[in-house]
Amino acid sequence: MKVCVFGASGYLGASVYQLLKETAGTDVVGTYLKDPAVFDDLYKLDINQPESFSEFYKETQPDVVVWSVMSGPYEDNLIQEGLRHLNTHVTPETKLVYVSSDFVFADGNGPYNEDDSMSKLPDDHKLSTYANAKVKAEHFITQDLTNYVILRAGPIYGENMVGKMDDRTDQLVYQLRLGHTVAYRDDLIRTFVHVGDMAKAITEFVQNARTGVYHAGPDRSMSFYEFMQQAAEQYGFHQELVEKGSEHEEADEEVPKNIALNTEGIKHVVKQDFRS
Ligand SMILES: NC(=O)c1ccc[n+]([C@@H]2O[C@H](COP(=O)([O-])OP(=O)(O)OC[C@H]3O[C@@H](n4cnc5c(N)ncnc54)[C@H](OP(=O)(O)O)[C@@H]3O)[C@@H](O)[C@H]2O)c1
Structure with a gap:
């Protein structure tokens, strides 16, 4: 089976790429955009460039494609053009x-x-480019394709297979090491998912015949405040150094405060457990 991982140098994609390389019977190729790449054997490719993309794709002819690409303020281009x-x-x-x-x-x-x-x-919302491009992407996929899995995830955290930490935890540890106290809101609820669990679930979907839309993550959702307290403790700091942030500080009425995901469905299709 030939698998192509787009975004193989990224935080999540690097773990997916590494896991697939270790999977018997899988021939994996991966792409990156900005040097230096995390692995030496990745192909440099701008997904938004149609000629080089077509050339790469026709040469690779994958059986499975993993889309682990993200482009922040340019997410809409990525979906309109690349996807x-x-x-x-x-x-x-x-x-x-x-x-x-x-x-x-x-x-x-x-x-x-x-x-x-x-x-x-x-x-005009500060997160609209990324969020709305994701909605658009899901519409394109469900309209154009039949053989797909859409895996929705909340914030992805933890150390990936090449030793990279998520930016939120990195920032937390950095501030705590400087002796600062930090504050996070207790009214913003998410389903946090560990990068290793997410990558393993993706590799299961690469290998199984399941299709459809699934929510990835543990049963338990929590606030950023709870999550960061837990992370602080895990890195050897006192939980009290993480304080409750003001609920009015970054009041943002357009983002639902609780965007936790019901993750019941995925339990019936992959063996992977999601830690909380
Ligand atoms: N991180 C989270 O908390 C989170 C939560 C929910 C969903 N997701 C989704 O998970 C996926 C992976 O996210 P991530 O956190 O791993 O992101 P990431 O670390 O920023 O990785 C994204 C990758 O996309 C590549 N890329 C960007 N623009 C490209 C282009 N035009 N052509 C080719 N490659 C391009 C980047 O390549 P270079 O590194 O080479 O520049 C990078 O490797 C994304 O689809 C994201 O929406 C992430």
């Missing part, structure tokens, strides 16, 4: 595993089920 172009190359025999986000839910209150309606943030 749409990819969809034109993918045959019904090729499976796409697309990593999506809890940000596809902008209305209502979690925990959300897989079939709850997605909604977009107003264009």
Whole structure:
């Protein structure tokens, strides 16, 4: 089986790439964009460049494609150009595993089920480019393809297989080492998912015949405050150094406060447990 991981030099993609390399019977290729790449054997490719993308894709002819790409303020380009172009190359025999986000839910209150309606943030919202591009991506995939898995995740955390930590925990540890106290909101609820568990679940979907939309993560959701207290303790700091942030400090009425995901469905299709 030939697998292509787009974003193999990224935080999540590097773990997926490494795991697939260790999987017998799997021939894996991966792409990166900015030097230096995390692995020596990745292909440098801008997914938004149609000619080089087509050339790469036709040469690679994967059975499974993993989309672990993210481009922050340019996320819309990535979806409008890169993902749409990819969809034109993918045959019904090729499976796409697309990593999506809890940000596809902008209305209502979690925990959300897989079939709850997605909604977009107003264009002037600071997170709208990324969040709305994810909604758009899911629409393109479900309209254009049949052989796909969309895996939605909340904040991904922990050390990946090449020793990289998520930015939030990195910042927390940095501030605590400087002797600062830090504050996080207790009213923003998410389903935090460990990078290792997420990567293993992706590799299961690469190998199984399951398709559809799934929410990845543990049963338990928590606030940023609770999560950061837990992380502080894990890195040897007192929990009290993490304080409750003001609920009005970054009041943002457009982002649902509770965008926890109901993760019941994924338990029936992959063996991977998600730690909380
Ligand atoms: N991190 C989270 O908390 C989180 C939560 C929910 C969902 N997700 C989703 O998980 C996936 C992986 O996220 P991540 O945290 O691993 O992101 P990341 O560390 O920023 O990695 C994203 C990768 O995308 C590559 N990339 C960006 N623009 C590209 C382009 N035009 N052409 C080719 N490659 C390009 C980057 O390549 P270079 O490194 O070479 O520049 C990078 O390796 C994304 O789909 C994201 O939306 C992440």
